[in-house]
Amino acid sequence: MRAKEPLSGLVLAGVVYLLLALKGHSLWVSHSYLLSLVTFIYLAAGAGYLLHWIFAWRGMGFLASTVAWSGLILNTVGWGLRWWESHQLGYGHIPLSNLYESLIFFAWATMAVYLFLELKFQGKILGTFVAPVASLIMAYASFGTNTDIEPLVPALRSNWLTAHVITCFLGYGAFAVAFGMGIVYLLRPHHPSPKSLWQYVPGKETLDNLMYKLILFGFFWLTVGIITGAVWADQAWGSYWSWDPKETWSLITWFIYAAAIHARLTRGWTGKRMAALAVIGFFAVLFTYFGVNFWLSGLHSYATSS
Amino acid sequence: MKKLLDSLASLRLAIFLFLALAATSILGTFIPQGQEPGFYIAHYGPVWGKLINLLSLYDAYHSWWYASLLALFMANLIFCSVKRFPVSLKLYRRDPFLIDPERLPLAQKAEIPEAPETIRSRLEGFLFRKFGKGELGVRDRYRWSYFAVYFVHGSILLIVAGALIGALFGYRGSMSLLEGETSDKVFPFRHKKGFISLPFKIKLEKFEIEFYPNGVPRDYRSYVKVLDGSQSFDYLIRVNHPLQYRGIKFYQASYQEYAALKVRIEKGNKVKEVWIKPFQDGRWPEEKLTLGLIRYAQAHGFRMAQIWLSKDDQPPRMMWLIEGHKERITLSPETLSLSLVAIKPLFMSGLQVRKDPGAFLVYAGCILMILGVFVAFFFTHRRIWVYVEPAGEKKSRVIVGGYSKRYRDDLKRELEHLLTKLQSELT
Numbered sequence: 001m002r003a004k005e006p007l008s009g010l011v012l013a014g015v016v017y018l019l020l021a022l023k024g025h026s027l028w029v030s031h032s033y034l035l036s037l038v039t040f041i042y043l044a045a046g047a048g049y050l051l052h053w054i055f056a057w058r059g060m061g062f063l064a065s066t067v068a069w070s071g072l073i074l075n076t077v078g079w080g081l082r083w084w085e086s087h088q089l090g091y092g093h094i095p096l097s098n099l100y101e102s103l104i105f106f107a108w109a110t111m112a113v114y115l116f117l118e119l120k121f122q123g124k125i126l127g128t129f130v131a132p133v134a135s136l137i138m139a140y141a142s143f144g145t146n147t148d149i150e151p152l153v154p155a156l157r158s159n160w161l162t163a164h165v166i167t168c169f170l171g172y173g174a175f176a177v178a179f180g181m182g183i184v185y186l187l188r189p190h191h192p193s194p195k196s197l198w199q200y201v202p203g204k205e206t207l208d209n210l211m212y213k214l215i216l217f218g219f220f221w222l223t224v225g226i227i228t229g230a231v232w233a234d235q236a237w238g239s240y241w242s243w244d245p246k247e248t249w250s251l252i253t254w255f256i257y258a259a260a261i262h263a264r265l266t267r268g269w270t271g272k273r274m275a276a277l278a279v280i281g282f283f284a285v286l287f288t289y290f291g292v293n294f295w296l297s298g299l300h301s302y303a304t305s306s
Numbered sequence: 307m308k309k310l311l312d313s314l315a316s317l318r319l320a321i322f323l324f325l326a327l328a329a330t331s332i333l334g335t336f337i338p339q340g341q342e343p344g345f346y347i348a349h350y351g352p353v354w355g356k357l358i359n360l361l362s363l364y365d366a367y368h369s370w371w372y373a374s375l376l377a378l379f380m381a382n383l384i385f386c387s388v389k390r391f392p393v394s395l396k397l398y399r400r401d402p403f404l405i406d407p408e409r410l411p412l413a414q415k416a417e418i419p420e421a422p423e424t425i426r427s428r429l430e431g432f433l434f435r436k437f438g439k440g441e442l443g444v445r446d447r448y449r450w451s452y453f454a455v456y457f458v459h460g461s462i463l464l465i466v467a468g469a470l471i472g473a474l475f476g477y478r479g480s481m482s483l484l485e486g487e488t489s490d491k492v493f494p495f496r497h498k499k500g501f502i503s504l505p506f507k508i509k510l511e512k513f514e515i516e517f518y519p520n521g522v523p524r525d526y527r528s529y530v531k532v533l534d535g536s537q538s539f540d541y542l543i544r545v546n547h548p549l550q551y552r553g554i555k556f557y558q559a560s561y562q563e564y565a566a567l568k569v570r571i572e573k574g575n576k577v578k579e580v581w582i583k584p585f586q587d588g589r590w591p592e593e594k595l596t597l598g599l600i601r602y603a604q605a606h607g608f609r610m611a612q613i614w615l616s617k618d619d620q621p622p623r624m625m626w627l628i629e630g631h632k633e634r635i636t637l638s639p640e641t642l643s644l645s646l647v648a649i650k651p652l653f654m655s656g657l658q659v660r661k662d663p664g665a666f667l668v669y670a671g672c673i674l675m676i677l678g679v680f681v682a683f684f685f686t687h688r689r690i691w692v693y694v695e696p697a698g699e700k701k702s703r704v705i706v707g708g709y710s711k712r713y714r715d716d717l718k719r720e721l722e723h724l725l726t727k728l729q730s731e732l733t
Contacts, residue, residue: 091518106664151518154525154545154558209715216683216712223679227672236546238478238557238660240668241469243367245335252328259324286329296335 002119005062009069016041016074019129031081034074035189036103036142039135041071046131053125053200061124065115068131071207072115075138082149091151092304096165098150099217099293103141103166106289107134109173113217117210125201129180140230160232168250174218174255175278181211184280208271211278212264219257226250244297249288256281307446315385323379330375334366387459394452397687402444410707412718416725422694422702422733428728429692440695440703445706448685454531457678461671468667473557475661479557480559480615483510484584484654488533492659494591504554504659506534509713513561513653528655553661560656563601566613571595573640579647582613584654594618602651609649686712690721704728 020029048064051057054206082095082104095101114130117123140244143145185207192198202210229247234240260277263269314317338345341364345356362369374602418425422441426434434444479494479502492502509531516525527545532551537724541549548555571578571590580597581587587598597615604610609629615638616622625635632645662733693705706725710717 091524092703150523151520151522153525155527160546206715209713213713220679220683224676227676230672231669233666235548236557237559238548238555238658243334243339248331248335248367249475252331255324255328255331259321259328262317262324263321266321269321293334 005065006067006069006119007117008041008062009071009152012066012070013073013077016070017077028081028084031078032142032147033139034081035140037079038071038075038078038107039138039142041067042107042131042135044126045071046135049127049131051126053128053197056200064127064131065118065124065199066114066213068111068115068127069136069146070087070109071110071131074103075111079104086149089149091149093147093152094162095156096162097152098146100141100145100147101146102165102169102289103137105169106172106176107137107141107171110134110137110176111173113170113173113214117214121210123202126177126180126184127268129184130177133180134135134175141203155236158232158235160228164225164228164232167221167228169219171218171225172285172289174214175282176209178214178218178278179282181207181214182275185211185275186279204271211274215257215278217282218289219254219261221256222250222257226254245292246288249284249292253281253284254287256284311385314381315389317386318379319382320386323375323382327375327379328543330372333467337363339365357481366512376466380463383459383462386458391456392687394456398449398452402446402689402691403437403442405442405689405691407437407440407442407705408693410693411709412703412714412721413705413707414721414725415705416701416729417697418702418704418729418732420702421700421702422696423703425694425702425728425732428731432690432692438695440693441623441692443692444691445692447688448681449689451681451685454678454682454685458675458682461675461678464671464674465668466666468671469671471502471664471667472662473664476660478658478660481508481529481556481657481659482562482654483508483528483657484564485513485652505552506532508556508657509671510530510655511540513655515561525611526561526655528558528657530556550671553663554636555662556659557658557660558655562654562656563602564599564652564654565609565611565654566650567599567602567613567627567646569613570645570647572643584652600624606650609646611646611649615644683712686710688713688717689721690717690724692724 017029017034020034020037022029030305045064045068048060048067052061052064079095082101083092086092086095096105110130111134114134115129119128140229185202185204188198188204188207189196190204191202201207226247229250231239233242233247256277260274260281263273263277307394310461330383337358341416343359343364344556346358346364349355350358357425358364361371365650366372388500394623426432426441426443429445433446434441434443438443473481477492477493477494477496481489481492483489486509488507490504490507491503494500494502510528511531512529513521514527514529517526526545529540530543531540532549532550534552541551543549543556548558566581566583569588570579571580573593576593578593580590580591582588584599587596589596595615595617595654597613600612601610602611602615608627611625612626614622614624615635615637620637623635625633627633627644627646629649632643634641634643638644688708688710690708691724693707695703698705704725705720708721710715
């Protein structure tokens with residue numbers, strides 16, 4: 001029964017939410033509190049996946065998935081609450097406009113892509129690698145950035161913002177999971193000894209195939225993300241491409257994954273090299289997302305949205 | 307020559323170019339763009355600074371070497387597509403029945419205790435043909451997707467062509483309008499000299515700023531009137547909502563606050579009230595007096611303006627006027643006293659103007675690219691063969707096999723599924 005884990009996750013999420021509501025004597029739990037709690041839920045899910053892997057205990061695998069699903073649901077609820085709260089403040093907008101909001105969505109997309117794969121392929125070991133990454137993203141969002149809801153500056157008031165951020169982060173989420181698989185691929189020995197933990201990990205060929213699929217999925221959304229960004233820039237500033245560092249880095253990321261996709265068509269570019277490109281590509285994603293804001297923003301007046 | 311063409315059309319070159327473009331694109335994001343040559347010498351030292359200037363790294367994405375890389379990329383794209391198209395056409399047209407059932411790719415075999423007809427009736431969507439002792443069935447999905455990749459490659463060519471047309475035949479510039487002012491002049495960003503005259507005029511009726519309850523700006527709006535010969539219409543330009551008219555787009559870009567002032571000048575018992583507006587001086591001809599606005603400001607609840615005034619051809623003098631105060635100034639031999647009697651705040655709206663005859667090609671290319679990538683990735687051609695031949699009384703030998711360009715693992719699973727389903731249903 002495949003829906004068992006999402007459903008028990010839904011129940012767990014409901015229980016957690018009710019407990020928080022009772023504690024706060026209000027039906028509306030503060031979104032920032034809820035979202036910082038999701039950090040620990042993802043971490044717990046990661047620990048569960050690890051225990052499941054080490055002890056090969058089915059019950060723990062079920063528990064880990066339940067916790068992960070409840071985290072994803074509460075992540076969604078927290079995001080929705082923030083949207084609702086912004087409307088209460090009189091300048092409502094979809095929460096996709098600053099660093100905090102995009103990180104919340106990034107963690108959501110990463111977990112959503114992973115849990116979808118889990119549902120489809122019934123393997124749980126990769127959760128050991130993906131859930132802690134989502135937890136780290138949430139931790140950084142909750143404790144490292146400004147969580148205040150702020151009104152949108154005129155340039156950000158566009159429906160293209162929504163389309164642009166959602167598409168980009170669906171791509172980033174897929175690339176994050178592909179990165180996790182690339183790391184596992186590179187670490188996993190070809191013929192693990194029967195005692196080694198690696199024997200529970202999917203075979204290299206399966207990893208390679210999943211990685212390739214994720215890269216295709218991510219590349220499609222990255223393409224749409226870059227294009228919606230260009231259309232938006234055209235609407236707001238009258239220029240669809242200005243070689244701004246953020247734009248350029250997204251193009252660099254696009255080139256790297258395009259190389260990976262074309263490399264697949266030539267002989268000898270499966271496996272190790274593909275995994276390496278999945279890892280390098282994700283570093284480019286991270287640089288596009290964070291690096292440009294932190295190191296390059298001084299040169300161009302762009303990264304104001306964070 | 308053939309060797310050269312072959313390497314121009316090779317996938318290896320494509321991969322190399324992707325990675326080379328990725329690597330070289332990094333340079334321009336770290337080196338500040340568009341500075342004077344001296345800046346680089348000062349910041350990076352004589353050696354690196356000279357190198358930066360030599361390689362045009364101050365404008366990396368328009369430099370000769372980056373343009374050549376892109377040109378090579380385009381050539382590779384075209385040659386590669388031209389070379390591969392016949393292959394795709396052959397794959398598309400290839401007769402799926404021209405295959406030896408004993409040598410199907412990804413083949414799996416089984417014996418099923420049923421007559422071939424029964425098995426065939428269980429297989430939906432297959433086209434069967436007699437083959438040797440048995441019958442060979444084929445099911446194709448998304449065979450046309452072989453051509454999607456050419457749409458993707460073509461879309462890149464469209465985008466590049468659109469960008470080139472835009473760069474060659476278009477312009478970007480600015481137009482500043484005071485409230486009430488009409489103009490047809492655009493000052494282009496690129497060519498420092500001169501202006502472009504539009505074939506119609508724009509009048510700024512009103513400019514306003516909308517605020518959130520907490521005082522942060524929410525929107526900037528320019529209410530304009532487009533005057534084209536005898537025709538005219540009103541339009542509201544806002545951020546993210548440009549005006550498009552006759553292939554030219556106008557974007558809300560900036561604003562400036564000015565004011566029109568009514569200044570009361572007293573000289574002995576002679577009194578004159580003069581209007582001065584931004585860029586439009588006021589005069590008192592009888593006294594040969596000229597005065598103009600330098601800046602307008604508000605602070606601590608006071609409204610004030612800095613103005614200049616000159617008599618005859620004497621050098622102008624500057625002074626501040628504060629609302630409600632009388633200021634004296636001595637222009638020898640006489641003394642004047644000036645005061646602000648009326649202040650009418652006046653906005654200037656900065657519009658960015660763009661003409662890009664290539665934009666529609668870029669947009670068409672973008673749509674084509676999204677559709678093409680979608681089809682190429684998610685509608686990959688999958689072909690399944692089933693060979694059924696009698697093997698004795700009420701018994702058949704079944705072979706399944708398949709071909710897919712991308713998702714071989716999935717196809718393998720689908721084949722297994724197909725075979726086990728047949729076996730479990732018919733045993």
